[in-house]
Amino acid sequence: MSLTGLFLVSFLLVHLSGNFLLYRSDNGDAFNLYSHFMSTNGVIRVLEIGLLAGFLIHIFTAYILTQRNKAARPIQYAVSASNAKVTWFSRNMGLSGSIVLVFLIIHLINFYFPFHYGYDTYVDIEGTSYKDMYTLVATVFKNEWWYSILYILAMVLLSFHLQHGFASAFQTLGLEHKKYTPIIKGLGTLISVLVPLGFATMPVYFLFFN
Amino acid sequence: MNTMNLTLKIWRQPNAKAKGEMKSYKISGINDHMSFLEMLDVLNEDLQKKNEDPVVFDHDCREGICGSCSLVINGRPHGPQQTTTCQLHMRSFKDGDTIYIEPWRAKAFPVIKDLMVDRSAFDRIQHSGGYVSVNTGSAQDANNLPIGKEIADEAFNSATCIGCGACVAACKNASAMLFVSAKISQLAMLPQGQAERKKRAESMVAQMDAEGFGACTNTGACSAECPKEISMANIAMMNREYLGAKLTSEAV
Amino acid sequence: MILDSKIPAGPLAEKWEKHKFNLKLVNPANKRKYDVIVVGSGLAGASAAASLAELGYNVKVFTYHDSPRRAHSIAAQGGINAAKNYQNDGDSIHRLFYDTIKGGDYRAREGNVYRLAQVSVDIIDQCVAQGVPFAREYGGLLSNRSFGGAQVSRTFYARGQTGQQLLLGAYSAMNRQIAAGKVKLYTRCEMLDLVVADGKAKGIITRNLITGAIESHAGHAVLLCTGGYGNVYYLSTNAMMCNVTATWRAHKRGALFGNPSFTQIHPTCIPVSGDYQSKLTLMSESLRNDGRVWVPMKAGDNRLPTDIPEEERDYFLERKYPSFGNLVPRDVASRNAKYVCDEGRGVGNTKLAVYLDFADAIKRDTEAVVKAKYGNLFDMYQQITGENPYKTPMRIYPAVHYTMGGLWVDYNLMTTVPGCYALGEANFSDHGANRLGASALMQGLADGYFVIPYTLGDYLASTGAGKLSTDTPEFKEALDGVQKRIAKLLTMKGEKTVDELHRKLGLTIWDYCGMSRTEEGLKKAKAIVADIKKEFETNVKVLGGNEEMNQSLEKALRLADFIELGALMIQDALDRNESCGGHFREEYQTPEGEALRDDDNFAYVSAYEYTGDNQAPVLHKEVLQFENVKLTQRSYK
Known part of the structure; x- marks a missing residue:
């Protein structure tokens, strides 16, 4: 879980930095070039398989872990009260993860699959024709407002997921130290706030400012 | 001194095979200086006077060190304070309260009767490697082995575990990682534990898994409820020991 | 009966060495032919079980707890004494010996106490090797503190839980032997009788506290490491389950009980x-x-x-x-x-x-x-x-x-029933009439790690590895007896709960046989205890059955023995017309109110023989020989 989790965090960072190209005032040229590169470059395509594997392993191990952990307590408490020191998101990783997964599937249906199969709006950049991913993104966010809301909601849950997940991964790998653990925890909080926030600005931008 | 009247909802289960249920009891005249277990003593005397079966629960030293007592009180192991049940006093409650009392819940801790559970899984984990192999009589002079105060203190902190099982009871996954890691860490930190370090980590973790405990998801509930405040750092250390051992040991 | 303490002759400092050499040995290949029963898993029991199993004996350990680690040794806080003299403050084996004899108000055996001081140094070494995290100085060496009754710093400690750390050390050593198959552990299993045949201890009868099964276990020797009997007072610092049943049952089977009235009141x-x-x-x-x-x-x-x-x-x-x-x-x-x-x-x-x-x-x-x-x-x-x-x-x-009294044992820790040994607080041996702080842990571990592994072999070698069987009339008689005791309690259906009677007994013993005692008070207490006994035997209420976890039944079985012990304590306190250590008879005090010993008439160990229910016990005296210390009025002024 920890290794795939950290790998997926690295994906989020790359994905986010690429998506920031949406904000270039060039009618989406840079973003479209980036989309083209990502979808045609051989190395990236191989990495994409790795990414898919990362997701699948992360989800599969989460499923196995949850089953095992549920079996470890066949009878539940009549009353359960959690200690104030234990965060809600650390106890509900399955929930936040599942919602993020549902979002991810919708996200793929909205962007990934159309882009690769069927979407045929092209744009001309410096004499070459590229699929117009920028327009697709702008249209979805603008016209399908429910999707934007789901997107933002999913980012909130992703934030919860990362808030616990990032530092937890280091704990699981045994990387604990008086000096460095607070830094890791701080970094985790930073990532868990900034990354989802970064993504969430996109629907907001297209809904209200574009 | 305040006296109070309480409603107790207690798990009653005649034996391991029987189906249990929560039963309600009224109790009055409880003094706030009483310990929680003394309150249960009063209930049991009342029950016996009425020819009803007294409530069975584990307890012994009543000074917070033997690790026998094991009640989940209002949803929290050892109750609202971070201490053992025997050290919990009735001043933590108020007149008219309803108190839910349940046994530790875990597949690896089957109920024996009422609030008493079988924690022998903990012992079996210790049998699998929680020791330094040194025969009586073969030790060198104690001061021939200087150990820095910081390390000695850290090892001591890990060694303060009383084996009560509150970590398992508190964990949403019924994981025993805090308990197991406390022993592994204690011996991994000390020079005496080095020779068997890898083998110990591997076999204790294997036994822990075989007992049917859940896996750690780092919520920190174990440490937050541990009456001896054993730190989560022990779990990280155990993970490190275990991964290191798995990658480098000769055991195939 | 003549009590032979078997203290070896010769200079004090050489007694133990000489004795060890003279003890018979069991050949390593033959050790596996012997089964040793250890009752109790505290410091004495766990250390003995581990050490004997390391030697090759087959050991069976019985505890009424769910885990051996819960034995009450775990609650000792302060520390453990050892004559290491790491502090360069004038400590020595002789000084620890002297302090202990003096602290015990000259009612302990010189030979035993000297041996205790000698092996104390090895205990610390052993514990450190096991990974016991004693307190240390910044330089990495062991730290010491001072304790009552001594003017040197010789106490090793692990913050406020030395007992737990030492017990976990012994427990871990035992765990290693459990993993090796040399120790078989029986948890939630309480000894209810000792089986004696041909004048020798042959086994025990136990009750499984979960199922109620009454079982017979045979062994070539039985080691009682069952702690003290402070709970006779109901309120004490002992854990709730601490009891006298194992040693009392051995007493009723022929083991003399030493100095029963010597109890320690902790300030x-x-x-x-x-x-x-x-x-x-x-x-x-x-x-x-x-x-x-x-x-x-x-x-x-x-x-x-x-x-x-x-x-x-x-x-x-x-x-x-x-x-x-x-x-x-x-x-x-x-x-x-x-x-x-x-x-x-x-x-x-x-x-x-x-x-x-x-x-x-x-x-x-x-x-x-x-x-x-x-x-x-x-x-x-x-x-x-x-x-x-x-x-x-x-x-x-x-x-x-703490109770200094306990089963009388000789220098080999053997009771007057051959093959039955008592270790740790369960015996009477080393603390005289008062125990010094941080000496209980020392004695428990000394007995288990460093004395019994030598002395047990001597007995086993001379008795031989005969075939064991629980199918004998003696086992049957003992088993029947236990079943009858249980049946009687469960069918009585009286009015008084076990705790009510126990509180009454405790208060009586505390008031009249506690911190200070008088002849008049003791006589009164004797009558009250007799009444409590009668009431217990006719009017106690024990609900539930035998074939289940039944904590009231467990308590009732223990209280029955506490009542009989209480009577013996009172008898002993009455017999001893002097004050010494924890036994303070108001009639015998110095003008300043200190305990006034009578060495001419009472420098002996009182050892009582059980002669039958409601029969007066017979007092045997082991006269104490002091060759190395001068008996003085204890003064801490």
Whole structure:
């Protein structure tokens, strides 16, 4: 879980930095070039398989872990009260993860699959024709407002997921130290706030400012 | 001194095979200086006077060190304070309260009767490697082995575990990682534990898994409820020991 | 019967070495032919089981706990003595020996005590090798502190839980042997009788506390490591399940009981707060290193302690004992607390308490330093009383803590039933009439690690590895007896709960056979205990059945034996017309109120023989020989 989790965090960072190209005032040229590169470059395509594997392993191990952990307590408490020191998101990783997964599937249906199969709006950049991913993104966010809301909601849950997940991964790998653990925890909080926030600005931008 | 009247909802289960249920009891005249277990003593005397079966629960030293007592009180192991049940006093409650009392819940801790559970899984984990192999009589002079105060203190902190099982009871996954890691860490930190370090980590973790405990998801509930405040750092250390051992040991 | 202590002849310092050489050995290949039963898994039991299994014997360990780690040794706080002289402050084996003999008010055997001091140094080495995390100095070497009754720092400690750390060490050594298949562990299994055949211990009868199954177990030797009997007082610092049944049953099968009235009252316990009280909590006597004991000068002074000015306080221990001050031995400290309370100068609601004040220590060393030393004890005090001891003095009062008496054993730790041994607090041997602080852990581990592994072989080698069987008339008779005892309790259907009767017994023994005793009081107590016995035998209420977890039944079986023991304690206290250590007869005291021994007539061990139910026990005397110390009036002034 920890290794795939950290790998997926690295994906989020790359994905986010690429998506920031949406904000270039060039009618989406840079973003479209980036989309083209990502979808045609051989190395990236191989990495994409790795990414898919990362997701699948992360989800599969989460499923196995949850089953095992549920079996470890066949009878539940009549009353359960959690200690104030234990965060809600650390106890509900399955929930936040599942919602993020549902979002991810919708996200793929909205962007990934159309882009690769069927979407045929092209744009001309410096004499070459590229699929117009920028327009697709702008249209979805603008016209399908429910999707934007789901997107933002999913980012909130992703934030919860990362808030616990990032530092937890280091704990699981045994990387604990008086000096460095607070830094890791701080970094985790930073990532868990900034990354989802970064993504969430996109629907907001297209809904209200574009 | 305040006296109070309480409603107790207690798990009653005649034996391991029987189906249990929560039963309600009224109790009055409880003094706030009483310990929680003394309150249960009063209930049991009342029950016996009425020819009803007294409530069975584990307890012994009543000074917070033997690790026998094991009640989940209002949803929290050892109750609202971070201490053992025997050290919990009735001043933590108020007149008219309803108190839910349940046994530790875990597949690896089957109920024996009422609030008493079988924690022998903990012992079996210790049998699998929680020791330094040194025969009586073969030790060198104690001061021939200087150990820095910081390390000695850290090892001591890990060694303060009383084996009560509150970590398992508190964990949403019924994981025993805090308990197991406390022993592994204690011996991994000390020079005496080095020779068997890898083998110990591997076999204790294997036994822990075989007992049917859940896996750690780092919520920190174990440490937050541990009456001896054993730190989560022990779990990280155990993970490190275990991964290191798995990658480098000769055991195939 | 002539009691032979089997103390070897020769100079004190050579006795043990010589004796070890003269003991018979069992060939390594033959050791696996012997089965040894160990009852109890505390320091003595676990260390003996581990050490014997390492030698190759087959060991069966029985405990009524769910885990051996819960034995009450775990609750010892302060530390363990050893004559290491790491502090260069003049300690030596001879000094530890001398302090222990003197602290015991000259009622212990020289030979045993000297051996204890000798092996004390090996215990520390052994424990450190097991990974016991003793307190250390910054340089990495072991730290020591001082304790009552000694003027050197020889106590090794692990913050406030030395007992737990030492027990976990012994437990881990035993676990290793369990993993190796040499120790078989029986948990939640209580010994209810000793089986004796041809005059030798052959096994035990146990009850499985979960299923109620009564079972026979045979062994070539039986080691009783079952602790003390302080719970005869109902309220004591012992754990709730501590009991005398194993040793009492051995007594009824022929083992003499030594010095039953020698009980220790510990001075620094948290006072009783009400009738519902189920047990008393001790705070390590190490607190007396920095805490000052006082009461108001005037009787009936109800001011807050912080409002009482310095000149109106009586630091009575410092006043009466200027050289030892607050660090006088336990019996002296306890008795003096009782005196000031008897004078009406006690403090708190019940007026049965004295102050233990850390204000000066905090002023001198800062709160942080005091916290580092005693933090957990202060927390515990606050947890129980709801008061903050950093701000207001602790209230303390003496409570029953340890029993020096126990089964009579010879130098080999064998009782008068051949093949039946008693180790640790269960025997009477090393502490005389008063035990010094931090010596119980030392004795338990000395017996288990370093004495029994040698002496047991001598017996086994001479008896041979005969075939064991539980299918004999002796086993059947013992098993039937246990079943009858249980059936009688379950069918009685009386009115009084076990706890009610136990409280009554406890209060009687505390009032008349506790901190101070009189002939008149003891005689009165004898009659009350006889009544309690009658009431127990006709009117006790034990609900439920045998074939289930039945805690009332467990308690009833234990109380039956406590009542009989109580009667014997009273008998012993009456027989001993002198004061010594923890046994203080008001008729025998010095003009200053100290215990007045009568060495001409009472320098002996009282060992009682059981002669039958409701029959007077027969007293046998083992006269103590003092060749190396001069008997003096104990003085801590």
